[in-house]
Amino acid sequence: MHVYEVFTKRDGRDEFRHVGALEAATDELALVLAREGYLRRAEGDRLWVVRRDHVIVADDNFVAPNADKPHRHHDGAAVAARRKASRQSQQ
Amino acid sequence: MNEQEAIREFLLAFADDEHLMGQQHTEWIGVAPFLEEDLAFSSIGQDELGHAALLYELVLELDGIEPTDTAVDALAYGRLSGGYRCCHLVEYATKNWAEALVRHWIYDTFEEMRWQLVKSSSLPELASIARKALREEAFHRRHADALLDKLLVAAEARNRILEALDAVAPLVEGLCEPVEGEPKAIREGLAAASTADLLEPLQQAIEERFSLSATQTPAAPAEGHRGRVGGAAEGQRGRTSRSAYFEPLLARMREVLDYDPEAVW
Numbered sequence: 640m641h642v643y644e645v646f647t648k649r650d651g652r653d654e655f656r657h658v659g660a661l662e663a664a665t666d667e668l669a670l671v672l673a674r675e676g677y678l679r680r681a682e683g684d685r686l687w688v689v690r691r692d693h694v695i696v697a698d699d700n701f702v703a704p705n706a707d708k709p710h711r712h713h714d715g716a717a718v719a720a721r722r723k724a725s726r727q728s729q730q
Numbered sequence: 731m732n733e734q735e736a737i738r739e740f741l742l743a744f745a746d747d748e749h750l751m752g753q754q755h756t757e758w759i760g761v762a763p764f765l766e767e768d769l770a771f772s773s774i775g776q777d778e779l780g781h782a783a784l785l786y787e788l789v790l791e792l793d794g795i796e797p798t799d800t801a802v803d804a805l806a807y808g809r810l811s812g813g814y815r816c817c818h819l820v821e822y823a824t825k826n827w828a829e830a831l832v833r834h835w836i837y838d839t840f841e842e843m844r845w846q847l848v849k850s851s852s853l854p855e856l857a858s859i860a861r862k863a864l865r866e867e868a869f870h871r872r873h874a875d876a877l878l879d880k881l882l883v884a885a886e887a888r889n890r891i892l893e894a895l896d897a898v899a900p901l902v903e904g905l906c907e908p909v910e911g912e913p914k915a916i917r918e919g920l921a922a923a924s925t926a927d928l929l930e931p932l933q934q935a936i937e938e939r940f941s942l943s944a945t946q947t948p949a950a951p952a953e954g955h956r957g958r959v960g961g962a963a964e965g966q967r968g969r970t971s972r973s974a975y976f977e978p979l980l981a982r983m984r985e986v987l988d989y990d991p992e993a994v995w
Contacts, residue, residue: 661766667876674869675770 642691643669645676647683655687666690733918736911738792739815740920741856743909743969744844745785746816749806751837752778753983754820754830763827770873771834777866782806784859791855807984811972815909818966818973819901828894831881835874836898839935840905842867843928852919878939895940902936903929910968 640662648655658677663669669688678686705711731739755775762768786805787797795801819837824830845867849860881887906929916924965971 662764663766664880665876667872668880671869671873671876672766672770675773675873676766679769679773 640664641669643673643688644691644694645673646687646689647677648685648687650684655685658682660691731911731914733914734792736914737853737918737920738789739909739911740915741785741789741792743815743817743912745782745789745806746814747820747837747905748778748785748841749782750816750820750979752776752780752782753979754824755834757982758827758830767877771830774834774870774873777870781859781863781866785856788853788855788859803987807980807987811976811980812970814972814976815969816976817901817904817907817969818975819898819905821973821975821979822898822901823975823979824894825897826890826894828890829897831874831877832891832894832898835871835878835939836902836932836936837905838867838870838874839939840928840932842871843931844925847921847923847925847928851921856920882940892940895936899936902932904966904969906932907966907969910970 641664642660642662644660645658646655647658661669661672661676663672666688669690670686673686673688677683752775755778756772758775759768759772762771783802783806786802790797790801790805819833822833824833842864845860845863848856849864851857851860878891881891906925908925912921912924915921965973
């Protein structure tokens with residue numbers, strides 16, 4: 640048995656979204672079971688199943704160092720203040 | 731039996747098969763071999779119950795009765811056993827999951843052929859139900875095939891599936907057995923041919939699906955009698971006689987209804 644991650648999407652501009660996971664013995668069974676488990680109330684128009692062991696996963700240490708860089712989180716306030724000051728000095 | 735009675739009996743046979751098959755499938759909710767499967771299987775059962783409800787509505791319209799939920803329930807659950815026209819295959823109480831799966835595959839393979847017979851029916855409502863049902867049947871078959879593809883190539887599973895086939899196969903002839911009114915219904919354009927004509931293609935499909943030559947399994951038992959379709963239709967007497975499994979099944983189906991027959995749902 641393999642674990643499969645299930646993604647569904649509605650037609651239109653929505654993106655694929657992860658909706659859950661299931662266990663299945665084959666790719667075909669994963670599709671068949673995902674259809675009943677996740678789309679039986681017409682929750683989406685498209686379906687992806689991806690074997691979990693086929694997902695390329697980054698480890699936590701690889702991701703973590705970017706958590707301490709506040710300068711990448713600017714909200715535009717400093718730039719807005721400078722532009723305001725500039726407009727006022729030109730008047 | 732006049733034309734209208736013949737058409738009524740023809741529709742009833744189809745509806746009763748769908749009703750009992752749907753009921754039996756949905757009884758696996760919570761107890762199928764794994765979580766995803768118990769949801770999928772009972773969901774397929776719901777589809778069959780949906781077909782049954784639509785067919786019962788057609789019967790009620792023929793009877794000149796407004797097809798309300800209460801009227802459909804009365805027809806579906808309220809007849810004496812001799813008034814039903816289901817076959818013994820759908821009445822049969824399976825002993826295990828393997829038998830339920832084999833019956834699921836056989837029934838849905840037959841059902842797909844049966845809907846094909848009525849998709850150009852002279853009764854437009856029936857033709858329209860057939861078009862809806864055929865879209866669902868393609869999925870039902872795919873579900874059963876996906877499981878069998880995997881199970882038939884593993885020695886132990888294969889043996890269990892073939893044992894199950896031995897138990898279910900004798901009931902296949904009865905599945906294809908028409909009701910007495912069928913020839914008249916066919917003359918009225920209800921269906922393109924008799925369900926009896928489906929026995930041969932169905933038998934061939936069963937042999938192909940379960941044959942040993944299609945898969946290589948070292949520990950497989952000897953071929954020969956496996957999957958042979960028996961002559962149980964005799965006991966059905968044109969689908970007018972019920973098997974011993976019918977009464978307990980109907981009692982289970984009526985259990986809640988019988989608490990309060992006047993309840994409004």
